[in-house]
Amino acid sequence: MYGLLLESISDLIKTKYGEDKWEEIRQLAKVGPSVFSTHETYGEELIPNIARAAAVVLKENADDIMDGFGVAFVSFVGQYGYDSILKVLGRHMRDFLNGLDNLHEYLRFSYPKLRPPSFFVENESKAGLTLHYRSRRKGFVHYVKGQIRRVGELFYNTKVNIYVVDEVENADHTVHVKFRLLFNNVAYRDNNRLTVDSIVDNIPLSGL
Numbered sequence: 001m002y003g004l005l006l007e008s009i010s011d012l013i014k015t016k017y018g019e020d021k022w023e024e025i026r027q028l029a030k031v032g033p034s035v036f037s038t039h040e041t042y043g044e045e046l047i048p049n050i051a052r053a054a055a056v057v058l059k060e061n062a063d064d065i066m067d068g069f070g071v072a073f074v075s076f077v078g079q080y081g082y083d084s085i086l087k088v089l090g091r092h093m094r095d096f097l098n099g100l101d102n103l104h105e106y107l108r109f110s111y112p113k114l115r116p117p118s119f120f121v122e123n124e125s126k127a128g129l130t131l132h133y134r135s136r137r138k139g140f141v142h143y144v145k146g147q148i149r150r151v152g153e154l155f156y157n158t159k160v161n162i163y164v165v166d167e168v169e170n171a172d173h174t175v176h177v178k179f180r181l182l183f184n185n186v187a188y189r190d191n192n193r194l195t196v197d198s199i200v201d202n203i204p205l206s207g208l
């Protein structure tokens, strides 16, 4: 796992709870390095271990901790100028989500060993959509929830409620999670209006 994600986590813990708490969590989680390099890779077990240790030290729920890590990541990448990429990923939430695979693919130039997650959208309605998340990693469900809620707030000024509908581990050890996202899906409304408009536009004048 690339250092970028670990940097955002240690930064969050230090800023919100102080250096001492970070040291305590780091030791409990048996994390060797005290600082991380963005483009270096680290053990896959580090983030889940840090979340578990943080839950103990901070007396919080581990799922909420992972959710908080996801929220923090979206703000953190702003420091690297990645927020400008995120801002142009789509005019609407569903375009953004459908664009995440391309985004990670593009990032492969700077992170050649990337093992990215995969996302796709289906079953859109005016009240939301279904999001499929596939990953070679376990334990990131709440992280994703945090990321998406934060993206909604930051880039679409939209409150998103996220529910896990289904979670399956495949024989090849990949994880497939189905989320239902509830929000004001303006894109779907716009499209519907367009359809109605185009029907009206196509009614011959003589028929009116």
Ligand code: HEM
Residues within 6 Å of the ligand: 001, 002, 004, 005, 077, 082, 083, 085, 086, 100, 104, 107, 111, 113, 114, 115, 116, 117, 134, 135, 136, 137, 140, 143, 144, 147, 148, 151
């Ligand atoms: C420009 C902003 C972003 C950058 C630079 C970025 C970069 C990365 C990097 C470097 C990794 C580590 C992968 C590895 O080490 O193999 C990663 C993992 C991940 N990214 Fe992104 N990412 C960005 C935006 C997002 C967004 C907006 C989402 C979701 C809403 C997302 C979802 C994830 C997830 C869930 C993982 C790790 C868990 C897994 O593999 O399933 N990323 N990303």
